[in-house]
Amino acid sequence: MGNFSLSFALSILLLHSFALSLMNSSTDKHALISFKNSITYDPYAILSTSWSQNTSVCSWIGVSCGLKHRRVTALNLSGYDLAGTVAPHLGNLSFLRYLDISFNSFTGTLPSELSKLRRLKVMNVGVNSYTGEIPTWLGSLPQLEELYLNNNTFLGWLPSDMCNNTPNIKLLELDFNGLEGHIPSNIWKCKHLEILSLNFNTFSGKIPRAIGNTSMLRVLSLAYNNFTGELPQEISALPILEVLDVFKNLLYGSIPSSIYNISTLTWLEISNNEFSGTLPSHFGNSLLNLEVFLAAINRLSGPIPTSITNASKLTTLDMHSNSFSGSIPYFGSLKLLRRLLLWGNNLSAAEFPSQELTFLSSLTNCRNLQLLDVSFNPLNGILPASFGNLSSSLERIDVSNCNIMGVIPSEISNFSSLLLLDLAINQLGGTIPPAIGKLNQLQGLYLTGNQLVGFIPNDLCQLNHLGELFLSVNMFVGPIPECLGDVKSLRVISLSYNQLNSSIPPKFWTLTDLVILSLSNNNLSGNLSSQLGNLKSITILLLSSNQFSGDIPSLIDEGEIPDGGRFRNFTAQSFSHNLALCGLITFQVPPCHEKHHRSWLKKVMVPLGVLAVIVLIVTLLLIRMSKKKRVTLSVDISPSTAEFRRISYIELERGTSSFSETNLLGRGSFGSVYEAILSDGLRVAVKVFNLDLQGAAKSFDAETTILSNIRHRNLVRVIGCCCNMEFKAIILTYMPNGSLDKWLHSDMYGLDLIQRLKIAIDVAAALEYLHHGHTFPVVHCDIKPSNVLLDQDMTAHLADFGISKLFDGEETVIQTQTVATIGYAAPEFGSEGKVSTNGDVFSFGILMLEMFTGKNPTNDMFDEERGIKEWVREALEQSAVAEIVPHALLSIEDQHFSAMEQCFLSLFELAMKCLVVSAEERINMIEAAAALRKICATLVAGTESHRPRYAFPVSIRNNRV
Numbered sequence: 001m002g003n004f005s006l007s008f009a010l011s012i013l014l015l016h017s018f019a020l021s022l023m024n025s026s027t028d029k030h031a032l033i034s035f036k037n038s039i040t041y042d043p044y045a046i047l048s049t050s051w052s053q054n055t056s057v058c059s060w061i062g063v064s065c066g067l068k069h070r071r072v073t074a075l076n077l078s079g080y081d082l083a084g085t086v087a088p089h090l091g092n093l094s095f096l097r098y099l100d101i102s103f104n105s106f107t108g109t110l111p112s113e114l115s116k117l118r119r120l121k122v123m124n125v126g127v128n129s130y131t132g133e134i135p136t137w138l139g140s141l142p143q144l145e146e147l148y149l150n151n152n153t154f155l156g157w158l159p160s161d162m163c164n165n166t167p168n169i170k171l172l173e174l175d176f177n178g179l180e181g182h183i184p185s186n187i188w189k190c191k192h193l194e195i196l197s198l199n200f201n202t203f204s205g206k207i208p209r210a211i212g213n214t215s216m217l218r219v220l221s222l223a224y225n226n227f228t229g230e231l232p233q234e235i236s237a238l239p240i241l242e243v244l245d246v247f248k249n250l251l252y253g254s255i256p257s258s259i260y261n262i263s264t265l266t267w268l269e270i271s272n273n274e275f276s277g278t279l280p281s282h283f284g285n286s287l288l289n290l291e292v293f294l295a296a297i298n299r300l301s302g303p304i305p306t307s308i309t310n311a312s313k314l315t316t317l318d319m320h321s322n323s324f325s326g327s328i329p330y331f332g333s334l335k336l337l338r339r340l341l342l343w344g345n346n347l348s349a350a351e352f353p354s355q356e357l358t359f360l361s362s363l364t365n366c367r368n369l370q371l372l373d374v375s376f377n378p379l380n381g382i383l384p385a386s387f388g389n390l391s392s393s394l395e396r397i398d399v400s401n402c403n404i405m406g407v408i409p410s411e412i413s414n415f416s417s418l419l420l421l422d423l424a425i426n427q428l429g430g431t432i433p434p435a436i437g438k439l440n441q442l443q444g445l446y447l448t449g450n451q452l453v454g455f456i457p458n459d460l461c462q463l464n465h466l467g468e469l470f471l472s473v474n475m476f477v478g479p480i481p482e483c484l485g486d487v488k489s490l491r492v493i494s495l496s497y498n499q500l501n502s503s504i505p506p507k508f509w510t511l512t513d514l515v516i517l518s519l520s521n522n523n524l525s526g527n528l529s530s531q532l533g534n535l536k537s538i539t540i541l542l543l544s545s546n547q548f549s550g551d552i553p554s555l556i557d558e559g560e561i562p563d564g565g566r567f568r569n570f571t572a573q574s575f576s577h578n579l580a581l582c583g584l585i586t587f588q589v590p591p592c593h594e595k596h597h598r599s600w601l602k603k604v605m606v607p608l609g610v611l612a613v614i615v616l617i618v619t620l621l622l623i624r625m626s627k628k629k630r631v632t633l634s635v636d637i638s639p640s641t642a643e644f645r646r647i648s649y650i651e652l653e654r655g656t657s658s659f660s661e662t663n664l665l666g667r668g669s670f671g672s673v674y675e676a677i678l679s680d681g682l683r684v685a686v687k688v689f690n691l692d693l694q695g696a697a698k699s700f701d702a703e704t705t706i707l708s709n710i711r712h713r714n715l716v717r718v719i720g721c722c723c724n725m726e727f728k729a730i731i732l733t734y735m736p737n738g739s740l741d742k743w744l745h746s747d748m749y750g751l752d753l754i755q756r757l758k759i760a761i762d763v764a765a766a767l768e769y770l771h772h773g774h775t776f777p778v779v780h781c782d783i784k785p786s787n788v789l790l791d792q793d794m795t796a797h798l799a800d801f802g803i804s805k806l807f808d809g810e811e812t813v814i815q816t817q818t819v820a821t822i823g824y825a826a827p828e829f830g831s832e833g834k835v836s837t838n839g840d841v842f843s844f845g846i847l848m849l850e851m852f853t854g855k856n857p858t859n860d861m862f863d864e865e866r867g868i869k870e871w872v873r874e875a876l877e878q879s880a881v882a883e884i885v886p887h888a889l890l891s892i893e894d895q896h897f898s899a900m901e902q903c904f905l906s907l908f909e910l911a912m913k914c915l916v917v918s919a920e921e922r923i924n925m926i927e928a929a930a931a932l933r934k935i936c937a938t939l940v941a942g943t944e945s946h947r948p949r950y951a952f953p954v955s956i957r958n959n960r961v
Contacts, residue, residue: 028072028093028095033051042082044080046077062076069095078103081104088111092113094118096119099117102148106130109131118141127150127151128152131153142165146171149173155180157182163188172190176200179202198225207222210234212238215237217240222249232256244268246269260283261282264289269292275299275300284309290314292726295318303324304324304326320344321344325345335366357387370396374402378403383399387412394417395690397418404428408423408428412433421442436457445460454476456480456495461487466489467489471495472495476495477501478501478502479502480500484508495522512536512537518540521544529553532553559580559582561575655684656674656686672690673686684719688729697728712773713795732799735791739788753889761932770798778801823846845913853885899939913928
């Protein structure tokens with residue numbers, strides 16, 4: 001009887017335990033179902049398909065349970081693009097230890113019920129759209145170790161009792177919010193704190209000295225705030241500190257020398273403050289692990305300590321825009337150095353009595369050097385022959401405004417990766433070495449303001465990527481090389497103040513993207529061509545003080561003289577001998593309402609020409625200086641570049657085999673794209689921006705801003721980004737089938753008609769969403785096959801939003817520079833700089849012609865008189881469509897020839913509606929996408945009996961999600 005009673009009691013206990021377990025599991029399921037019901041947008045159908053009432057919550061996507069009690073212990077829904085609010089019922093998941101709902105679009109506030117999660121160790125709600133005051137209850141989660149609130153719009157102050165009630169906190173990331181106030185003085189009570197990241201807020205006050213008592217701190221990142229006062233000496237007491245970043249604050253005073261004794265430091269960033277004083281002589285003796293030292297734009301002075309060369313792991317040394325003086329140390333022992341920026345100081349470098357700049361010779365040991373900028377320093381020395389033996393990895397060399405003498409060595413041809421060479425405003429003599437033509441990656445050459453002589457070599461014409469050529473204020477003689485007109489990438493040509501004595505090469509008038517042409521103060525002769533009017537993008541044209549003759553071309557009659565701005569300071573003499581002018585009587589020209597005859601140009605008066613050129617040169621120098629400052633300011637993260645997933649540089653470096661050529665997928669206007677395998681095994685594409693290129697940082701900002709605001713199955717999906725002061729990269733979904741360009745123009749690949757139609761529909765759907773399906777219209781600005789990527793199913797995804805425009809209710813903007821791809825840009829973009837959705841429609845029309853004729857718009861068979869549009873129009877008018885379609889796509893032997901020919905006819909007619917010259921008269925992408933789907937449906941109906949030969953999609957309806 002006793003055994004029976006004991007068995008019965010145990011059975012009751014087990015049944016009670018089982019019932020309690022079921023009740024608790026029911027509680028978890030109810031909490032999650034409530035969370036699901038608060039979701040208003042689930043683009044990947046994660047919750048709607050996986051979270052079923054009929055299955056255990058432990059099998060749901062994103063949910064993990066404990067083995068013993070089968071209670072929910074982790075909820076990870078990061079990066080699923082979910083939208084909605086967070087249901088307070090989540091607070092009932094009493095066993096929850098890990099909560100990650102980052103990289104979504106949640107709004108509202110965090111419910112106070114989450115304070116009941118007493119077992120929670122990790123809470124990540126970063127990269128959403130939460131608002132309101134930062135919750136005070138966050139400081140009452142006793143087990144919390146990691147808290148991520150970054151990239152939201154939280155306001156208010158940090159809870160003062162956070163370190164009292166969350167003693168185990170290890171990571172506190174609050175970047176990109178609107179937080180203000182001070183760092184709590186009791187921060188030292190966070191004894192286990194390892195990472196404190198408060199970047200991009202409005203914190204103020206002094207950095208508390210108590211920070212030195214957080215002995216486990218590895219990362220202290222306070223950039224882009226309003227901290228004031230001096231840097232606390234107590235920071236040097238942090239024994240394992242690796243990163244100290246106080247970029248762009250209001251800090252002042254001397255930097256405590258003891259900070260340079262922290263041997264664990266790998267990153268030290270103090271730029272854009274008001275620090276003063278000198279660097280200690282022992283700098284570098286203890287910083288044996290330092291990789292990055294950024295101290296630009298301060299008030300530091302004195303010599304650069306030679307001991308800095310003991311920091312042998314340095315990869316970046318940026319000390320520009322200070323008041324450093326003395327000689328530049330020999331950096332040859334810094335074999336890992338990649339970026340050296342010392343411009344804008346008072347440094348010297350000449351070695352007496354030879355006067356050679358021997359510090360440059362020491363840099364020949366730095367074989368990884370990519371950027372060298374020592375401009376605006378009084379170096380006062382001779383450029384050594386060894387200059388040409390610097391690293392072949394160099395992409396930018398700027399030694400302008402340094403009073404350098406000597407000649408340009410022919411060894412300069414070794415710079416196979418060089419993108420920019422600036423030796424302007426020096427005393428260089430001799431000729432331009434012909435070897436310069438081997439710099440086939442060069443985009444900018446600046447030699448203005450030297451004493452160079454001889455002919456301008458034809459070798460410059462081999463620089464097929466050259467965008468800016470500055471050779472003014474030298475002593476060049478002879479003709480302008482006619483072949484420069486073949487360098488279609490040129491945007492700026494400045495040859496003023498030389499002794500050139502030819503006519504202007506006729507090919508110059510074919511450089512339709514030219515923005516600046518400065519030829520003044522030479523001995524040029526001949527007539528001005530009527531084709532001068534072809535330069536639709538020109539903003540500065542200087543031809544004064546030459547010996548031109550004949551009439552001024554009618555397309556550039558001077559017309560009315562403005563009476564505002566700088567014109568108020570000009571005298572009548574400035575406009576004499578230009579009888580076609582009209583304006584105010586003070587300028588001694590006819591009033592504009594009277595008719596007057598066009599005169600032929602005797603000469604443009606020297607005072608105006610000289611003034612214009614001087615203004616141009618000074619302006620360009622100021623622009624160069626401001627560009628340098630903008631580059632410095634833009635290499636850090638900006639609010640629009642929120643991370644979508646935290647991916648470190650080290651992870652990318654490993655995943656790309658140190659960005660090796662074998663992982664290179666391609667190169668673009670602002671950088672390179674690599675294939676990478678992340679630490680979790682995910683294969684991705686990494687778009688690395690070359691920050692030395694003008695516009696690269698802006699392109700990064702534009703692309704991340706656009707991609708963080710749009711979602712569509714036919715747009716490339718951004719996974720995350722890696723961003724710091726010297727590196728910017730976007731991580732994108734890997735597209736195993738590459739770009740449409742290779743499928744259209746490679747013998748190794750091929751697409752049939754249906755596949756091409758499917759891709760055209762995909763691109764049209766993407767543009768339809770960008771133009772009409774988003775809160776504000778997005779203009780892509782660069783539609784072309786290389787920006788259409790294909791996934792494993794050959795679904796097309798529109799990519800590369802680096803020059804896109806996100807409109808805020810406006811329909812049109814004016815672009816000051818032509819940046820779209822030649823052949824695809826709408827006519828109003830090149831002639832007027834107008835950017836609108838209509839321009840994308842035009843580019844899509846060109847894309848359609850290329851897809852269905854197989855001809856690139858820049859094919860040699862086309863010219864200015866007869867482009868791809870005119871070629872197709874002629875075929876339509878002559879009912880000869882079959883003659884312009886590749887034989888592989890349309891053959892008379894095909895049993896469905898008639899239906900397919902009609903399909904091509906409809907496609908070309910649709911393209912012509914996209915290519916109407918008047919932007920306002922073009923169809924929009926809603927109409928274009930609908931027409932394409934109708935063409936597809938008609939073709940499928942006409943070939944239905946033999947459909948298996950095509951890989952046609954199941955649905956051709958609107959692909960918008």
